[in-house]
Amino acid sequence: MLCQQCKEKPATVHLTKYINGKKTEIHLCQECARQRSDISVFAPFTINDLLSGLLDMATPSTVMGGGEDIKCHTCGMAYSQFKKMGRVGCENCYSDFSRELEPILKRIQGGTKHTGKVPSRMGFNYRLRREIDKLRIELQKAVKIEAFEEAARLRDEIRNLEKELKRSDEGGHGV
Amino acid sequence: MSWITDSGPMRDVVISSRVRLARNISGLPFPVIMDRETALETMDKIYNGIMSSNSALVDQLKFIPMHELDPVERNILVEKHLVSSELVQRADYTGLIIDDNEEICIMLNEEDHIRLQCILAGYQLEEAWDTLDKVDDLVEENIEYSYHETLGYITSCPTNLGTGMRASVMLHLPALVHGGHINAILQTISKIGLTARGLYGEGSEALGNIFQLSNQVTLGPTEEELISNLQIVVKQITDKEKLTREAIHKANGVEFEDNIYRSLGILKYAKKLSMKEFMALLSQVRLGVSMGIIEDIDLKDIDKIMILGQSANLHSYATEQNSLETDMDIIRAEVVGRLIHG
Secondary structure, rough: EEEOOOOOEEEOEEEEEEEEEEEEEEEEEEEHHHOOOOOOOOOOOOOHHHHHHHHHHHOHHHHHHOOOEEEOOOOOHHHHHHHHOOOOOOOOOHHHHEEEEHHHHHHHHOOOOOOOOOOOHHHHHHHHHHHHHHHHHHHHHHHHHHOOOHHHHHHHHHHHHHHHHHHHHHHHHOO | OHHHHHHOOOOOOOEEEEEEEEEEEEOOOHHHHOHHHHOOOOHHHHHHHHHHOOOOHHHHHEEEEHHOHHHHHHHHHOOOOOOOOHHHOOOOOOOOEEEEEOOOEEOOOOOEEEEEEEEEEEEOOHHHHHHHHHHHHHHOOOOOOEEEEEEEEEEOOOOHOOEEEEEEEEEEEEHHHOOOOOOHHHHHHHHOOOEEEEEEEOOOOOOHHHEEEEEEEOOOOOOOHHHHHHHHHHHHHHHHHHHHHHHHHHHHHHHHHHHHHHHHHHHHHHHOOOHHHHHHHHHHHHHHHOOOOOOOHHHHHHHHHHHHHHHHHHHHHHHHOOOOOHHHHHHHHHHHHHHHHH
């Protein structure tokens, strides 16, 4: 079927309108549909709309179950409220809503573990552990591509850092 | 001074580069549920914390509570891409700390307590990240950020968790739009963790063939990985845009140049210019300048005209000139005509 308006491109948007019981069908191509103000399927929508959609999908229990709405112990925000706004009320919401949020984070984010920058106040040992984690990943990569010299160097570096971490744990400075 | 008037690398395609970090203060409710008193106290706390740090940068910073600006002044900040529209909409609760060069903007009580932003001319993503990384360290000297071992920097919206970083570039892609390649490109980038928006953010139209590309994912990869991922894509799109420009020029010859000069002619002499027409014509002229077809105009002047032709800037111009004209399209034509004549 061709688009009713331009009569050039195939119609891909099919709309049925009922006005005072009278039925009208409209068949348009993407471009012509986009130009019509009475069709709102192309209304721009924001990341929050998308997020709310995902939240509904991921947590059928709270939608169907009705009564049992969880609340954050610190700020009092309800999970249902968060679903509407797409934003949490305080840092502790993440621990109170963690069960509900985990599957969603997997879906909207690349991973569930932060590997980037660390605030300096997190202390010496925390940074050291993060550094060791990072080197372990590099070591695996080096072994995979059979870069054994590099792997040996990384292994030594990891050992040194682990020693340092042990000393620091025993010595009690740091976190 | 500022990305609008500075020169920058690869500016023929990349208008500006921006990096933003979302941060919150540990122990305080987030701005979405904050009352006004706490909001004002929080702003003072952040400002005093920053000002008492050991950095030469603080001498260049000034603090502007949003409610002290009139609506036109606020919207000029949005049009210059220095603040988000959300910051302006909640003016009674929000504020801005900005440096003299308008490169570093610290938004207070936007969606998060602190939104650090660095915006530079042309393709300078790494430079923007380096600058912002240092500003972030400076802010952290006296403010305790909310941070979680696995979730990283805690943000009000789960889409910003982890690095809290959004790196973006503003691209001018007239040839890819004209050649019909743009939709395929936009679909592809969405599959690799990037997202595209129009000139003024979420949901805005791609006026003037301008697109903003940014990382969608914030949790998992490091800041450097997110930036290099975006850089690879920007480089490829830029190369493709340039090749397509040349190909279209070659295929259409005089027709192509005629189009560009006609656009310049209308911008110079029109008495009325709607926003949409203005952006479409300016896109043609920008294309002509970037390809050396128009020689006596500089790219950064084009981008300045683009910003000064937006509505809040026009209002401000009309007020300065004591103009009684209320039709924005007429004022726009006057402003643009003057700027192009030089």
